[in-house]
Amino acid sequence: MTERETWASRVGFVLAAVGSAVGLGNIWQFPFKTGQFGGASFLVVYLAAAVGIGLPAMLAEFAVGRRAKRNTIDAFGALGGRQWKVVGALGLGIGFWILSYYSVVGGWVIRYLVASPTGTYFGDAAGYFSAVSAGTDALVAHAVFMALVVGVVALGVENGIERATKVMVPSVLLILAGLAAFAFTLDGAGAGYAYFLSPDLSALRTNLWDIVPFAVGQAFFSLSLGMGAMVTYASYVDGEDSLVADAGSIVVLNTFVGVLAGLAVFPLLFAQGIDPNTSGPGAVFVSTAGAFAALPAGRLLGTLFFAVVLIAALSSAISLLEVVVSYVVDNTGVGRLPAAGTIGGALFLLGVPSALSTAWLGWFDTLAYKLLLPLSVLAILLFVGWVLGREALSEVVHGSDLGRRFGAVWLWTVRVVVFAAVLGTLALGLQTLFVGGAIVPPV
Ligand code: TRP
Numbered sequence: 001m002t003e004r005e006t007w008a009s010r011v012g013f014v015l016a017a018v019g020s021a022v023g024l025g026n027i028w029q030f031p032f033k034t035g036q037f038g039g040a041s042f043l044v045v046y047l048a049a050a051v052g053i054g055l056p057a058m059l060a061e062f063a064v065g066r067r068a069k070r071n072t073i074d075a076f077g078a079l080g081g082r083q084w085k086v087v088g089a090l091g092l093g094i095g096f097w098i099l100s101y102y103s104v105v106g107g108w109v110i111r112y113l114v115a116s117p118t119g120t121y122f123g124d125a126a127g128y129f130s131a132v133s134a135g136t137d138a139l140v141a142h143a144v145f146m147a148l149v150v151g152v153v154a155l156g157v158e159n160g161i162e163r164a165t166k167v168m169v170p171s172v173l174l175i176l177a178g179l180a181a182f183a184f185t186l187d188g189a190g191a192g193y194a195y196f197l198s199p200d201l202s203a204l205r206t207n208l209w210d211i212v213p214f215a216v217g218q219a220f221f222s223l224s225l226g227m228g229a230m231v232t233y234a235s236y237v238d239g240e241d242s243l244v245a246d247a248g249s250i251v252v253l254n255t256f257v258g259v260l261a262g263l264a265v266f267p268l269l270f271a272q273g274i275d276p277n278t279s280g281p282g283a284v285f286v287s288t289a290g291a292f293a294a295l296p297a298g299r300l301l302g303t304l305f306f307a308v309v310l311i312a313a314l315s316s317a318i319s320l321l322e323v324v325v326s327y328v329v330d331n332t333g334v335g336r337l338p339a340a341g342t343i344g345g346a347l348f349l350l351g352v353p354s355a356l357s358t359a360w361l362g363w364f365d366t367l368a369y370k371l372l373l374p375l376s377v378l379a380i381l382l383f384v385g386w387v388l389g390r391e392a393l394s395e396v397v398h399g400s401d402l403g404r405r406f407g408a409v410w411l412w413t414v415r416v417v418v419f420a421a422v423l424g425t426l427a428l429g430l431q432t433l434f435v436g437g438a439i440v441p442p443v
Helices: 010-021 024-036 040-068 072-080 082-115 125-133 136-154 157-184 189-197 201-206 208-222 229-235 243-271 283-294 298-331 336-350 352-356 358-388 390-397 403-435
Strands: none
Touching: 010 157, 010 229, 010 243, 010 298, 024 040, 024 082, 024 189, 024 208, 024 243, 024 298, 040 072, 040 201, 040 208, 040 229, 040 243, 040 358, 040 390, 040 403, 072 082, 072 229, 072 298, 072 358, 082 125, 082 136, 082 229, 082 283, 082 298, 082 336, 082 352, 082 358, 125 136, 125 283, 136 157, 136 298, 136 336, 136 352, 157 189, 157 243, 157 298, 189 243, 201 208, 208 358, 208 403, 229 298, 243 283, 243 298, 243 390, 283 298, 298 336, 336 352, 352 358, 358 390, 358 403, 390 403
């Protein structure tokens, strides 16, 4: 077996992890839900979820990855014994599931990016969405997106993922900041800020039982937890640096990008009098496309905006594919390129239903959000909190000067607070799935 790859630098690891975290979740889901769920007051709930629940959970995944230095399945096996491999396998399977439809949405973004310089969607934003979102067009774009992801992963950890994300993450920050600054100059931008950020406690109060599980679920999805992505990335860490500091930077940057996206999108929408309607997977595409159509520099703005979304989506998809490729490369003689290619092909096939109908895409997503993701996080927490226990504690504080007292607080947070929050989220998710009937596939 050839020697296992590692990151060339600490910054490379952090940026790759930020690249994984910053994705469609931040730019589509996050700002729109914030606006809908009470603006600044939702932001507080989300921050509490990200810092109080997401951060400790991320440290749990980092501890497993850096300690074992293996792919996510073998990492759980090596640290806890063969039977725990199932936890890693669960995460890997869910990553596979999510990437299948994530790539379909990535394909839509490619279509919007390509159409922006010529303003193809300007005449009929809703019609354009129905034309590209399902059917043969969507299938082709899904294949193109997947091929791009396979390309980067095939190049390797240092030469592919690290090099690519080192350029991608700063570009996302820069372009989004530029768009937000431009949006600030528009007449009527104020209404956008008001929608996004004014604290609306009544929205929070009336929807509390939707909002809390959403905030927790969103924190997991957005921070790329629950499917071995962070285990895998941490397994390439060679240094002795503070995992706590790294996880902290990742959480901060991830939230920052979500807020920045909101500061760019809502002034654009409100300046054009467009209602940020959030129902259905396509609504956000349609409303932003409508805003670009109405702006003088719409072609340029649209191109920049969809470029950001595409870059963010790609760097997240890369991390999901890497989880599976890492397992195959660690365990077989198969090289990176054929492994990535074959897995990419299989993912393409699993994504076919989602590419053919947005109802299927929604079903895949709902199941992932409400059932699979919390289930997998729960299994990881159980393992790290109670099986690995003090060994995980040592790994978390190793390289940081926070000491074992901090480690003990972390361990008990994982065992009790995070565990209870995820259990509650899962219970509420299951209720809507089974009682609400969402478990039934849309055939
Ligand atoms: N975090 C990404 C987003 O916000 C999606 C993602 C990438 C993800 N890798 C993941 C979600 C692993 C869960 C697990 O769009």
